[in-house]
Amino acid sequence: MNIFRILVYISIIYFLIINITYITLNLIAFFSLKKEKVKYEITDLKKVFQSEFYKPLSIIVPAYNEELTITESINSMLSLEYPEFEVVVVNDGSKDATLERLKEEFDLVKSSRTYKGQLETEKIKGVYDSLDYPNLVVVDKENGGKADSLNAGINVAYFPLVCNIDADSLIESEALLRLVEPFVEDRRVVAAGGTIRIANDCQVENGEITQVNLAKSWLARFQIIEYLRAFLFGRVGWAAIEGLLIISGAFGIFRKRHLVSVGGYSKDTIGEDMELVLKLNRMLKAEGREYRTVFLPDPVCWTQVPESLKTLGRQRRRWQQGLGQSLLMNKELLFNRKYGAVGMLAYPFFLFGEFFGPVIELLGYISIIITIILGIASLELVLAFFTVSILLRILLSTISVLFEEISFRKYDKLKDNLKLFLTAVLESFGYQQFHTFWRLQGIYDLLKKRHIWGEQDRKEFNK
């Protein structure tokens, strides 16, 4: 048995598992959404909004070098529909005029707010209140990265619920009401995540999306497919079987006291949002409490995605590294019965399928080509490979487009939906392969980094 043929067989099994898992998740998600739709139609948001029985919320916005968009972004956050909330902007040692813009626009003065610094962060240089907006607080600190900024925000935040939103994200005005709903409905809920959607080429006015349009660039369109498949339906599916591993760092709500208990966000990983949820799972399980993490497809956070190969590549490379770091920092979950579907299904899937997967993919592509060149590839083998790696993926992506149209209809022109459908077909002929390559780079980065860390450790030790 030729080694390359064996590798091809292995990769065929890999593709089969990955794609069937996602198809299953999408199907589970679809039926789960149908059930949720009833709830969605019945829920009287106005009632929540009108009542004085709500849970007040602190929105934390880490900002680094955002001078061009920060005021528009914060203005739009201040006008979100929610009975009581505060916006805590954390200026992470920006080198540009971010803080100055904030001071000008919002009439900032030194704050008299006191807070307990329960989480360790880089030095805080000052805290400011706004004279015009009593619910706005700005924290100025030394640069420490996103996780550090979030932790500083958590320290200063006043309310028991904390929501992290990226500075360049646009939140739909009702989104907070919907995202907090689970915390009111069910006292076991500890975390809720919303959906990220792609804002490229959408019409934006005053920090609000006024018209949803399909992104024009192909790269953005491929990402739309990806986001639908993995970040939307994938997550709804995982949540439905109680295996939700990630709540996006761009848009999630947590109980402040839990964040403090787990020590806030980790600075040791660039996948701090995923790592947080894993940590949370471990802590709550250890406490023996019943808890729920929820993913909501309706509250939407709109964000711009990279349209250049270089930037996108860098992003995905970083994400893969972050994924690896988060998984490695929470090894305890692997095949651990105690953690239910999270430990038995989700964690292994992400570790072997999503993290190590690109390696098998690469080996698969190389091997199939070599077997063809060597003339030892039967038609069956080639077709089987093609079927599971490409055709099955097209099925998966197109089913996501269909479900999107049925469940949410964010793109209401038929033309756009057909374009998306085409994108779903073309995704496997190029984009997917690039993506594999970037992820491989990420894996390499991670191994290199750990190696460097290892070296440093040894150096210290030898002193």
Place this chain on the structure above:
Amino acid sequence: MSDKNKEILVVEDDELIRGLQKNKLEKAGYEVDEAQNGLEAWNKIKDNRYILILIDIFLPKMDGFQLLKNIRSQEIPAKTIVLSSKSQDKYIKKAFDLGADSYLTKPFDPANLIKTVRTTLES
């Protein structure tokens, strides 16, 4: 574009409710103009002379409180009635502090609305 015949401006983002308010006020004998968000309302207020403005608080693009602030700072002589689903004291107080002449809560009785419009205009 300035239509001096319009007397009342209704600012409400729900199209169906806005239609009803307009209809009721017209039946009561007033000339009515409409706006679906705070910004549109403000632009119309600058161009026209209304005698009364009916404002909801939670509007897109510019909320009712901001609108009230603008009306007061530009010394627009129109009377204002706030019509909102928020019934807590702090909102009522804030509205009056910003110069509102009356405050009605939703759900509202259209007959009561007309009555309030009349008494506000007479005062």
Place this chain on the structure above:
Amino acid sequence: MLNFIYLIIFILVLLIISFLVFLSVFHLKIYFNNRKYQALKEKWQPVLFGYLNNEISLNEATASFNKNYKYTWKFIRTYLDNLDGKDFEKLKNLLQASGFIQYYLKKLRTGSNKDKLKAALILGKVRHKKALPYLEEMLKSDSSLKIKTAGQAISQIGETSLVYEIIKAFLVRTEITYEGISQILILYGQKICPKLLLIIEDWLDGEVDIRKEFQTSPYETIALFVELLGHNKYKGALPVLERLLKEVDNDELIIQIFKALSRIKEPVDLDLTPFINHDNWVVRSQTVRYLYKNWESSYSEQLKARISDENWWVSFYSGMALYHNSFKAFLEEVAVSDKPGSEISNYILEAGGQFEHF
């Protein structure tokens, strides 16, 4: 083997093509439904307005509304949410005469789960009493969503005899939070208050074991009731609230009671001294806040002492109470001294006692 693969490929391609077809068909269906709704909306608005203004009779109006109930609901919902008084009654009559209410009553009785939920929502909004028996049935289910929807509908209809059942269903068979329960019970309006007072008194008299009945802490449950009484500003609650203060020693409950008293704005027939000097700073601060909103001169000396309390809120509310009730001079004295309390006195004096958020 090869044929098997060809078969799989064929099936997959067929599926993909069928998705495309389905996508297009679905899209067109929605498009035509929207057009239909827009047309109906244009037709209905003038009829509705005409009817509400007594220009069109009930019979004439009914003719327009006697079918397409799903679209009717979409159209009429916002009017039901926003209107009150005579026009609301007229709307109800219209919906009754057009068969809309009967249609949904039937759905409530015999429809699928989805139908029942929607019907419960609708019948609650139109406050249709005949739905009550079926709603009561829904309360007994194990589904959180059913209990919540039924509870909401019953609250809107206002049937106070079911208050106890609703609370029990929420606490025993769902995981809903107290805020969630409050959001629904406030739909009753004031008429829920006598019922709540009865339950509290029964508990105080030992006739109701809340822990056993509701499987939850009695203090938290009573605190929920107290909050609702405060929300409704129900003056009739005073005797029971006083009794609770005298007989129950639970900090959280005491805090809620004073919050409620602050909103009800009635004097209490009770010596507040133990609360003004309570160990728990939240109790102290809510008590002095109550006195700020409901001044009683017999406590002025105690409040003067409380401006030097170690907790900021306690000193602040004490200061505010004094400032707004002819003791400004006292604050001015303290402000210039080096006694504790001078800082808070300064803070209040400089702001002229006006704070947007307190």
